[in-house]
Amino acid sequence: MHDITIHVIDDDATFRASLRAMLETNGFVVIEYGDGDAFLEAITPSPQGCALIDVRMPGMDGFALQRHLHDQGIEIPVIVITGAADIPTAVRAMKAGAVDFLEKPFHPSALIDAIKSAHSRSTNQAGSEPEIAAFRARLAQLTEREREILEGIVAGLPFKIIAHRLGISPRTVEVHRAHIGEKLGVSGLSNLVRFALAASVVSGPKWR
Amino acid sequence: MPDDLKCLVIEDGDADFRLIEHHLGRTGYPIRCSRIQTTAELAGALDDPAWDLILSDYNVPGMRFETCLPMIVARQPDTPLVLVSGAIGEEKAVALLKQGVWDFVLKDSLERLKAAVDYSLREAKTRRRLKLTETALHETLLRFEAAKKASGLGIYDHDIRTGRLDWDDRVRELWGVPPDEPVTYEMFLAGLHPEDRGRIVAALAESWDPRGSGEFAVEQRVVGLKDGKERRIAARGQTSFDGEKPIRSIGTVFDVTEQRRTENELAEALMEKSRLQEAALTATIDLYHAARLTLLGEMASTIAHEVNQPISAAVNFLHAAKSVATDPIVRGFLDDVDAQLFNVAAIVQKVRDFAANRTVHPAPQRLNSIVAEAATLGLLSKTERDITLCLAVPEDLPEVLVDIVQIRQVLVNLIRNAAQAMAGVERKELTISAAFAAERALVELSVADTGPGFPDEIRQHLFTPFVTTKPDGTGLGLSTSRAIIQAHGGQLWIEDDETGATIRMTLPIAAADA
Structure with missing residues (x-):
């Protein structure tokens, strides 16, 4: 038993119930909220556990909720769940302080891994200082083009826009991104963005 | 039976009068004589215009013939005297003839009176005919001149044997030759536009060929020798021949500069109109096509999204079940369900990829031309004519990086929405404005109407697919628009109050280095 409290903020009651069933059988404690307001009302200043937030909700959406949490100084690891993942959405979520980003439908084990890893870290921390330092060191291995593309991704631009501005095909951008991940030793878009943000990779002048 | 000839006789002597009457009677003409012998009587008699003949004595007491003669000639110029x-x-006789006397008969040879009357009557008839002819000719000339002047026709006459060219004032005016200067063939050539000269000379030579019709019909450019002005001149002529020899060519010239210019303008206007119509048609077809594709894509994406939701829930429930199931057979079945669910998820992912990949083909575009096109297309129908359109899209905006067909569709959607929203309000103003936000490297565009804004219960669902306020709407307009803008890396949001609704969006600029 983990005894980790999971705050599920999603407007879809069925989905909330399914998460509860799956997480509770895996030893987590689940509290459900139908919208962001309900969560903000109930949450204590230093909450335990972690929050699963759906991006697409009527009224206050996931990004707005993240902003409220940040503005109110509430520190809780946030995992963002979305029905339609694209790079700009992922980057926005990560920049807003999410520790992970999952696209529906995800494998339950992926969510459980994300929760465990989020819980073991402090909020909005990509990894330990040595991990970030290692990531920063590996950044030097990137070619100029790969570095440009990484900065474009961090700027939250769609691949097609990045491709156009660099005068290459979106497919090539995709290949570059895979290489970037390999060189930097991170898997998945959310890890890439999280580490890049932690290592202060900023969107270069080309992407402003 | 012809009327009697009326004869006026100026004679004081009774015997002489009777003698004259007697001889007149022997001329064979039916003659009626009236006798007068004073100047007063003469003045009265000349009021009667019907005299066919006047016979006068030279010495009538109280009447000086030299005085009476001018009076008679002035008042009855056509009557033989x-x-x-x-x-x-x-000498006297010659002087009198010059002054208007037609003939003389001596009193001592009155038998010659018949010859004098014959001659006078014949001469009078000839003179009358000549006069009629002159009058008719004069009239014809007057009409001709009037017609020439009104039509602007110029006339030339070329005596080919002598080479003499006769041009009227109009031809001289067009060529720039003063009215008193003799016209030469060199002047004619010099006035022709150099590029037309060869062609005209050839046509002229052909019209002089006796084997041909002799017709000459050309259109040429003439550069005025005096004013240097270029005119288009149409010329038509006809050569007459003496056997095998061309002798004379007469024809007209006409200034068609204005006519051709008008014709060209008309033709250009017609071409421009058809070009615009074609462009509008193409744009409409593009728009229709894009709208249908986008709608399909958006539906695919929306359905995929909606299906993902229950799949995700099912996967979660399944794993909860697997966690608690102990029977190995049940666990095997649950694994099978798990595999099938992921098959469904993979299919949905493929549909979503299709929907996503179909979308954006960005290229640098000028926003003001897209906005202008969209406004034209969006406000095409009659009901939207009373809307005041205000475009505030600066010319010097940096180019935006967009898929032109999609952005145009978004704008047309928004403009149509705005137009429909303003259907019931008094003040109908549609304002489309754009500004460059340099620090964010994007352009912000807004479409603002003066409609009632969105009802509260609708505002919450504005971006929810399949929710619509319109009876025939698909409920994909705004959500599609936002999906398109987001696919371009921009944002789309709404601001509204009771004075109208404003849709704002951001678009990436093309040249980030600029």
Whole structure:
């Protein structure tokens, strides 16, 4: 038993119930909220556990909720769940302080891994200082083009826009991104963005 | 039976009068004589215009013939006047003839009266005919000149044997030759536009060929020798021949500069109109096509999204079940369900990829032309004519990086929405404005109407697919628009109050380095 409290903020009651069933059988404690307001009302200043937030909700959406949490100084690891993942959405979520980003439908084990890893870290921390330092060191291995593309991704631009501005095909951008991940030793878009943000990779002048 | 000839006789002597009457009677003409012998009587008699003949004595007491003669000639110029008198000197006779006397008969040879009357009547008839002809000719000339002037026709006459060219004032005006200067063939050539010269000379030579029709019909450019002005001149002529020899060519010239210019303008206007119509049609077809594709894509994406939701829930429930299931057979079945669910998820992912990949083909575009096109297309229908359109899209905006067909569709959607929203309000103003936000490297565009804004219960669902306020709407307009803008890396949001609704969006600029 983990005894980790999971705050599920999603407007879809069925989905909330399914998460509860799956997480509770895996030893987590689940509290459900139908919208962001309900969560903000109930949450204590230093909450335990972690929050699963759906991006697409009527009224206050996931990004707005993240902003409220940040503005109110509430520190809780946030995992963002979305029905339609694209790079700009992922980057926005990560920049807003999410520790992970999952696209529906995800494998339950992926969510459980994300929760465990989020819980073991402090909020909005990509990894330990040595991990970030290692990531920063590996950044030097990137070619100029790969570095440009990484900065474009961090700027939250769609691949097609990045491709156009660099005068290459979106497919090539995709290949570059895979290489970037390999060189930097991170898997998945959310890890890439999280580490890049932690290592202060900023969107270069080309992407402003 | 012809009327009697009316004869006026100026004679004081009774015997002489009777003698004259007697001889007149022997001329064979039916003649009626009236006799007068004073100047007063003459003045009265000349009021009667019907005299066919006037016979006058030279010496009538109280009447000086030299005084009476001009009076008669002035008032009855066409009536033959025959002097019947005693002998007069030859010099006198010549002087009187010059002054208007037609003939002389001496009183001592009155038998010659018949010849004098014959001659006078014949001459009078000839003179009358000549006069009629002159009048008719004069009239014809007057009409011709008037017609020439009104039509602007110029006339030339070329005596080919002597080479003499006769041009009227209009031809001289067009060529720039002063009215008093003799016209030469060199002047004619010099006035022709150099590029037309060869062609005209050839056509002229052909019209002089006796084997041909002799017709000459050309259109040429003439550069005025005096004003240097270029005119288009149409010329038509006809050569006459003496056997095998061309002798004369007469024809007209006409300034068609204005006519051709008008024709060209008309043709250009027609072409421009058809070009615009074609462009509008193409744009409409593009728009329709894009709208349908986008709608399909959006539906695919929306359905995929909606299906993902229950799949995700099912996967979660399944794993909860697997966690608690102990029977190995049940666990095997649950694994099978798990595999099938992921098959479904993979299919959905493929549909979503299709929907996503179909979308954006960005290229640098000028926003003001897209906005202008969209406004034209969006406000095409009659009901939207009373909307005041205000475009505030600066010319010098940096180019935006967009898929032109999609962005145009978004704008047309928004413009149509705005137009429909303003259907019931008094003030109908549609404002489309754009500004460059340099620090964010994007352009912000807004479409603002003066409609009632969105109802509260609708505002929450504005971006929810399949929710619509319109009876025939798909409920994909705004959500599609936002999906398109987001696919371009921009944002789309709404601001509204009771004075109207404003849709704002951001678009990436093309040249980030600029």
